[in-house]
Amino acid sequence: MSIWRKFDFFLCHSCFYPLRFSTFKEDEYLGELLVSLTYLAQAERLNVGIIEARNLKALSMHIEADPVVRLTLQLGQTDKVKRKKTSVKRNTLNPKWNEEISFNVPGISLNESCLEIGVYHHDLIAPDEPLGFLRFENTTPIGSANIAQHSEIIHWCEVINGGQRAACWHLLRKAARVVPLSPSSSTRKNSTQTRHSTSVVK
Template identity: 35%
Template sequence: MPWRNKEASSPSSANLPPEALLSPSSRGNMADKLKDPNTLGFLEAAVKISHTSPDIPAEVQMSVKEHIMRHTRLQRQTTEPASSTRHTSFKRHLPRQMHVSSMDYGNELPPAAEQPTSIGRIKPELYKQKSVDGDEAKSEATKSCGKINFSLRYDYESETLIVRILKAFDLPAKDFCGSSDPYVKIYLLPDRKCKLQTRVHRKTLNPTFDENFHFPVPYEELADRKLHLSVFDFDRFSRHDMIGEVILDNLFEASDLSRETSIWKDIQYATSESVDLGEIMFSLCYLPTAGRLTLTVIKCRNLKAMDITGYSDPYVKVSLLCDGRRLKKKKTTIKKNTLNPVYNEAIIFDIPPENMDQVSLLISVMDYDRVGHNEIIGVCRVGISAEGLGRDHWNEMLAYPRKPIAHWHSLVEVKKSFKEGNPRL
């Protein structure tokens, strides 16, 4: 066989020196070339290159194999249980494209020849301006607008919290003359009906107020109260401009309130007064084998008063959403005349595991009205597409199946997109 003869002759050729393979005339030319320094450098580089490709050791082969295996998407063998009859109604509401099974694009890596070139490739550096603008907008929303100095003290005999507004420093100018006419509104949340405010100080960016304000409140309720200070610029002929606000979540932050304590706080930028709608606590639990999602509404606190009596008649409505459409909704019982209702009621939805990343829950706290329409106090949302705590709570539930995960969620106003996308929400 030719390849056998070639293989048999190769060892003898390999043992001969390179000069033996050249003719006499070629040897002379090679000697002249070796005297040239440029040729010498080229040959040295060639020798170095050839030395970099010996037989690959077994250890390197194993490491390359492991590297490829890590980057190869392995097809995991799963045993699909028979579809439960509970999920029939759920799948009937899903869009048609959701019944398409996930496509398998193969387990092999694409060949090197099919790698995309630089033409048409997205260059992130071209989009840095947008991210910079986003950071500037974010910093604009959180920038400081001066400082405010106030003190807190609790009078145990009269059960009254005494808030003393002392002064403000380095406020931004809101008038054309480069000054402002500042004053401060004071709330003790969640009560917004009792609104107190300081006198207006003309043409100054460093006003000294030195005024006391009294809020009757039992001592045991102080832990659930928040102090809200809103700084405004007075305008005689138009709407007053809001400079910023300060919200003190913990009244015991500086001291136990038994003695007067001076506090300095940065005034945070705001264009309108933030409304505290209250909070809701609920737990999430998912059973993958049964395809069952359980949301347990535990309780609410500090809800916004919707009735003339200063209370509300709250109940909770939970809507199952898929691609912006509401598939199902369920409600709790109604709690009369309270801003801190306790429910401990479970709401169950049957959702197949393959659809868990396509759904979300909209939790709405409603105020029941016997005569007119029921009003929305506030909402929150949980799911893969939710934001902040709503997304984190959902991911934590999926990470710990069969275990109830409970969190407090702040209620927010209904977004415009919810109203436009589905008026029934």
């Protein structure tokens, strides 16, 4: 059972980072997710606000979606991964959650931590179907096709540099790299291949 609570985001600063939409193909548009990030240094706690999504893709002409958001956090250069999720919203392509999810993150690990957020259609029988992803980390975007990732990197850097709370819209992407585990002696030889692989978070 996920740990979440309702949160009032009306006092949050809302922004949308400028993106070069000319490099973002229309058929790749999967909708947008409004996310708030805050790091409380004294408590060593990362608060992630999942506020709302808009213009998610329908499953078909006659079926909308039951969206749920899954969060996966890798702590620094370790193999420790934490996973949480929001509640499910029924039959909507513009869900509103207004939920805040917290992770305990030591300050020493924050700069090298990675947060992946996936929006899924919740299926009671089959595996949940991915609708789009975000990835927050202190890195360089992978290729010009992933120009939307710039907004996630800027937002994350503001958090790790002690910036104030900001609620920002981000473009969802088709896939996010699986959160990599810290390479051990038995897997280091495959680290190059792992860094270049892409997949959705299960």
